[in-house]
Amino acid sequence: MGPEATTASNLLELRGVNQSYGQSHTLWDIDLDVPEGQCTVVMGRNGVGKTTLMETIMGMRNLDSGSIQFAGEDISRKAIEYRAPAGIGLVPQGRQIFPLLSVEENLQIGLSARKDKARSIPSFIYELFPVLKEMLGRRGGDLSGGQQQQLAIGRALVIDPKLLILDEPTEGIQPNLVADIATIIRRLNQEFGLTVIIVEQKLPFARKVADRYVILDRGRKVSEGAMPELSDAIIQRYLTV
Numbered sequence: 001m002g003p004e005a006t007t008a009s010n011l012l013e014l015r016g017v018n019q020s021y022g023q024s025h026t027l028w029d030i031d032l033d034v035p036e037g038q039c040t041v042v043m044g045r046n047g048v049g050k051t052t053l054m055e056t057i058m059g060m061r062n063l064d065s066g067s068i069q070f071a072g073e074d075i076s077r078k079a080i081e082y083r084a085p086a087g088i089g090l091v092p093q094g095r096q097i098f099p100l101l102s103v104e105e106n107l108q109i110g111l112s113a114r115k116d117k118a119r120s121i122p123s124f125i126y127e128l129f130p131v132l133k134e135m136l137g138r139r140g141g142d143l144s145g146g147q148q149q150q151l152a153i154g155r156a157l158v159i160d161p162k163l164l165i166l167d168e169p170t171e172g173i174q175p176n177l178v179a180d181i182a183t184i185i186r187r188l189n190q191e192f193g194l195t196v197i198i199v200e201q202k203l204p205f206a207r208k209v210a211d212r213y214v215i216l217d218r219g220r221k222v223s224e225g226a227m228p229e230l231s232d233a234i235i236q237r238y239l240t241v
């Protein structure tokens with residue numbers, strides 16, 4: 001970044017984060033800056049700790065050491081129940097739609113985490129995803145993969161988050177629908193001003209939606225930068241299987 005570039009302030013900042021599953025040390029000394037209003041993609045081969053990092057940000061995993069600042073507040077020791085109302089929404093890996101509940105009930109589950117305890121689904125969700133409105137009474141399990149992904153994103157949005165985390169949103173989605181998901185993420189980021197973190201394996205998709213990249217390898221951050229700086233040498237070293 002040249003000296004003339006203005007530095008965006010960080011909505012989320014991790015410093016020296018370590019995390020373990022029992023004896024297995026998974027995240028090592030992670031520093032992560034997530035600039036407000038930008039889309040950051042987290043990449044890396046299978047099993048390097050990407051999902052664990054997202055779950056740590058959500059408060060689903062305890063820190064061994066280090067700190068997490070969100071919107072200027074230290075949330076390192078705050079419980080998971082606090083983090084959604086504070087403004088962090090998660091679209092989990094595999095989507096985690098409740099198959100026997102209706103679309104409407106799946107969305108209402110997201111509402112319970114709202115700070116203001118609002119009872120109704122914000123109308124912008126149906127503007128973004130008209131198909132959800134048409135299918136409100138249908139069971140989650142009867143939706144197609146692409147529709148379930150829209151439902152999972154809609155459920156994360158009902159809390160009106162400042163930060164939206166999507167863990168492999170294109171996994172198991174038909175290739176022709178992947179572009180739709182890219183468009184949705186772009187809109188959320190640019191029109192709605194949401195700060196976004198995506199975990200993603202598909203490089204063309206990452207290049208399309210993200211401003212910045214971060215690469216993990218065996219639990220450590222090994223590279224980061226503006227998306228155009230992601231070189232073939234880095235791809236070869238850390239991403240190619």
Ligand SMILES: Nc1ncnc2c1ncn2[C@@H]1O[C@H](COP(=O)(O)OP(=O)(O)OP(=O)(O)O)[C@@H](O)[C@H]1O
Nearest residue numbers: 021024026044045046047048049050051052053093
């Ligand atoms: N609940 C758990 N208990 C114990 N070990 C776990 C648990 N979840 C993940 N791990 C281990 O932690 C490491 C990191 O896994 P994680 O799922 O975070 O990686 P990932 O980069 O998201 O992988 P993928 O791309 O396959 O989703 C792996 O070695 C995994 O086996």
